[in-house]
Amino acid sequence: MHRDEPPTDPLSDGPAPRTRVVDAGRRFDDRIATANLPAWRASTVLFDSLAHAEAAGQATGRGERHATTYATAGTPGTLALADALAEVEAPGHACRAALMPSGLSAISTALLAFLSPGDHLLVSDSVYGPTRAFCDGMLSRYGVRTEYYDPTIGAGIAQLIRPETRIVYLESPGSYTFEIQDVPAICVEARARGVLTMIDNAWASPVFSRPFDWGVDASILPLTKYWGGHSDLLMGAVVIREEHWPRLWTAVRQLGVCVGGDDAWLVLRGLRTAEVRMRAHEQSALRVARWLAGRPEVASVLHPALESHPQHALWKRDFGGSSGLFSFELRAEAFGADAAGAQRALAALCEGRRHFGIGYSWGGFESLIMPAKIGSLRTARPWQGGPLVRLHVGLEEPADLIADLEAGFEAMRRVRDEAPQD
Structure with missing residues (x-):
């Protein structure tokens, strides 16, 4: 056989093996209905002419x-x-x-x-x-x-x-x-x-x-x-x-x-499953938010579905529900006397939690906690309140999340009380 002549498959009159592995299985035309669409992994699109x-x-x-x-x-x-x-x-x-x-x-x-x-x-x-x-x-x-x-x-x-x-x-x-x-x-x-x-x-x-x-x-x-x-x-x-x-x-x-x-x-x-997940996020977040509103360390809870929110009426007019994301403002007396003490107390609240991870994103199944740093992110209406902490309430049992936050507040209190006084 000449060296430039394509090899033949001795077991078939069809294409050569290297052609067959390229071509095999690409013409599956049977109609099989599935609940979900398949995942199409493609770059090239082919045309008839x-x-x-x-x-x-x-x-x-x-x-x-x-x-x-x-x-x-x-x-x-x-x-x-x-x-x-x-x-x-x-x-x-x-x-x-x-x-x-x-x-x-x-x-x-x-x-x-x-x-x-x-x-x-x-x-x-x-x-x-x-x-x-x-x-x-x-x-x-x-x-x-x-x-x-x-x-x-x-x-x-x-x-x-x-x-x-x-x-x-x-x-x-x-x-x-x-x-x-x-x-x-x-x-x-x-x-x-x-x-x-x-x-x-x-x-x-x-x-x-x-x-x-x-x-x-x-x-x-x-x-x-x-x-x-x-x-x-x-x-x-x-x-x-x-x-x-x-x-x-x-x-x-x-x-x-x-x-x-x-x-x-x-x-x-x-x-x-977005509808059922978001309804679950909504109910759990509201339960956590209402609990936070009664905590002595919390000055305010920034959740549009709470009646205490300044634009609650607008939220009620325009929205069909609320998601799992909201913030709460801490009272100044919940922290130490100086900035360094305040940072230690805030770290004690957020770090080491069992159910709240520290992360910037949200909208997944898991709960997250993150202090807000918005001093440079407001110019028309600068934030005048105390330190903010943002929560994403995930799909865990709300009682477990509340217990986790309660442990965080206790850790924050210990750090504040143990801080050296001037």
């Missing part, structure tokens, strides 16, 4: 639904997830969804899609910290000016909108301090002036809010959190009204943001 490839390329460029030429534009799994996001987040509204590799990627992609040098951006003062860092960093370098507004401003936002204002960026409740914004009032004023509205809908999605009923143009989702629900993936998304889709899709394609099939499958799986 050159004409088919050309048509798919043009449709993908236009952002047509389910059009793709490569996994960066979509696979069956990622397209199914995008459809599900739009259906769950925006029922009754014509919206599309684009997937991003993280919540922060969704935020930055959405802002970059609609902002240009010289534009003015209005952002809630209680926004997620990395959003502020992106606005003050990259957007500032690109010539976009960000102005932070008091999250309780409501319809007063009209006084801050300028001719060059392009976006009002909301987050309700706010990070760490949990202010509820009058989102419908803000959207009315922004829409009347041709300004786009975007909301970070992390706290209440996918069960407890209907942001497009409030009037927003885009809802930004950290699918890492309750959508996935198990602290084992990173993903974000932007759900946006159809009329704004082409501009968002252009940015998505030019920036090359996309997600993998396995993570898309995990989010779809998590979505099936």
Whole structure:
């Protein structure tokens, strides 16, 4: 046999062994219905003809639904997830969804899609910290000016909108301090002036809010959190009204943001149990929050579903429930006399807990605790209260979580009492 002649399989008249291992099992056409979609792991998309490839390329460029030429534009799994996001987040509204590799990627992609040098951006003062860092960093370098507004401003936002204002960026409740914004009032004023509205809908999605009923143009989702629900993936998304889709899709394609099939499958799986999980988070968090409200060490509990919250009426009007995330403010007398003593006491409260891990994220099955450091993250409405501690109440038994926090308060008291006195 000539050395360039392909080897034959002596046991068959079919293709050579190296061809067979490439080809085998790729033409399984039988229809077997399963409860869940499979996980599509793919990069290459194949076409029936050159004409088919050309048509798919043009449709993908236009952002047509389910059009793709490569996994960066979509696979069956990622397209199914995008459809599900739009259906769950925006029922009754014509919206599309684009997937991003993280919540922060969704935020930055959405802002970059609609902002240009010289534009003015209005952002809630209680926004997620990395959003502020992106606005003050990259957007500032690109010539976009960000102005932070008091999250309780409501319809007063009209006084801050300028001719060059392009976006009002909301987050309700706010990070760490949990202010509820009058989102419908803000959207009315922004829409009347041709300004786009975007909301970070992390706290209440996918069960407890209907942001497009409030009037927003885009809802930004950290699918890492309750959508996935198990602290084992990173993903974000932007759900946006159809009329704004082409501009968002252009940015998505030019920036090359996309997600993998396995993570898309995990989010779809998590979505099936999101309702029951979030109801459990809600009930447990309320029980813990009410217990904290009666503790002598606690000055206030920042939970929108509590009647004591300053914007409780707005929460009750707009939201269908509450998640597992809230903060509480500690009284000054719960700490030592100096800053170092206060830090030791705070560490005693948070460290060594059996059921509360120390972690920045939230929205998974587990409970977390984290002191807030927001001194540099508030400019329009600086925090005037005492030290804040943020909790995410997971799916553990609330009595066990309460006992764990009670042990933390006792540890904090011992550290305070053992501190040397001046």
